[in-house]
């Protein structure tokens with residue numbers, strides 16, 4: 125069954141100071157989607173996510189959204205001001221700015237927030253300053269903030285950058301659980317094998333969309349070379365594609381000469 | 384003993400001093416409150432620019448014989464909104480554009496006072512503030528702006544917090560960030576307008592920055608900063624004003640020096656913790 129359309133980008137281009145960052149994007153997110161965007165640094169992943177959120181407007185084409193679509197956004201951790209004086213709880217409840225206006229956190233909100241934090245393994249950390257957390261915990265605080273908004277579409281910018289394998293697994297499990305509960309998800313990642321290859325749908329982006337489909341369809345040497353501009357090999361391991369750096373053998377040879 | 388106590392209360396026998404210390408204390412609290420946003424958003428140059436812009440308005444209204452609050456108010460709020468708009472677009476050179484516009488306004492004010500003003504005294508009063516000129520209307524004005532600011536910030540607390548911390552996500556989550564920013568610029572302009580006659584153009588931006596920075600060193604919570612900073616502002620202003628009577632120094636300079644002393648003490652006492660906390664503040 126095909127879900128209803130949540131966001132549709134039609135021939136969309138976005139620019140910063142008249143330099144195009146993404147070009148002619150045709151792309152649809154439907155209810156029930158779980159999409160990953162991969163591409164090299166500067167390929168426009170963040171830009172595409174922001175265009176979907178509506179925080180930047182296309183210079184060409186357009187984005188249409190389901191009316192009153194509730195979106196939760198988890199920004200790339202590098203963009204967060206970690207020195208800002210806020211505690212974990214303050215970050216989580218700040219999304220309810222329209223209903224809860226006053227500084228006081230109501231009993232219901234507190235219970236809700238604690239539930240979300242508990243679920244993300246952040247129980248007991250609600251009064252910590254955001255800087256006083258590990259990288260994985262910091263990441264999850266912002267997931268908690270997005271979830272507190274009860275989104276239909278969750279947008280995550282590199283949710284597993286700089287976290288260890290275990291935390292990455294936890295984040296993946298969490299996202300899979302949320303997806304099972306009916307939340308549609310779009311995320312960007314640099315992690316082809318650890319994250320992207322596990323998702324049902326992948327988009328390869330390099331200013332333009334190079335490919336859009338299942339990992340088996342998309343993770344091919346040709347598409348990857350076109351996306352990343354570097355040779356890569358793809359092995360199939362347990363029915364799943366595994367991407368191997370094409371220069372691996374070359375480097376290994378040089379390194380062995382050093383040793 | 385009685386003699387000493389009587390000596391210590393002498394300044395309060397003067398109506399002008401009482402008016403001055405009331406306005407200064409409320410002004411300190413008000414600047415402390417709005418200073419939290421100024422410091423956290425790294426907009427100290429905006430406070431500086433606004434006070435210089437308002438100076439132009441003050442001078443123009445003095446020369447043209449228009450009421451200060453009307454003349455400088457219109458001028459100040461207009462420049463506040465314009466500065467806010469320039470800053471919001473985050474264009475390269477926004478700081479420079481703001482600097483040019485506000486310094487020009489300042490220079491124009493100075494020239495107007497030179498040409499048409501009465502005496503050098505009035506220029507000095509606007510630059511460094513004056514407790515002598517404080518009237519009941521100033522007490523009413525500064526109280527009104529303080530009450531307005533508290534009401535707005537409490538009522539829209541989360542929107543203000545969200546828009547300050549993370550404007551992009553705030554916008555997506557339904558906060559009208561542009562509106563909040565305009566509101567903040569409006570309140571800042573009003574604050575500068577009503578406190579300028581006591582604190583003076585040159586030192587007002589310091590009063591916007593010092594209490595909030597001290598508060599930042601003392602706490603990691605935004606909510607707590609919002610009440611610690613006004614208290615520090617009020618205490619510095621009260622103490623500075625009081626000491627200035629005995630030291631025979633300029634009230635505003637003594638207020639800023641008192642605040643600076645508090646900054647140094649807190650900096651020393653909180654040690655490395657305080658230092659890391661303010662290290663993230665953008666060019667204070």
Ligand SMILES: Nc1ncnc2c1ncn2[C@@H]1O[C@H](COP(=O)(O)OP(=O)(O)OP(=O)(O)O)[C@@H](O)[C@H]1O
Pocket residue numbers: 140141145163164165166167168169170171172200
């Ligand atoms: N605020 C900005 N102003 C000007 N140019 C920008 C801005 N943000 C991004 N760009 C440019 O737009 C292009 C796309 O950037 P974007 O941040 O979307 O890439 P990305 O795929 O998210 O990269 P990364 O993997 O490093 O996060 C880049 O060339 C970048 O230099």
Ligand SMILES: [Mg+2]
Pocket residue numbers: 169170171200281
């Ligand atoms: Mg990015």
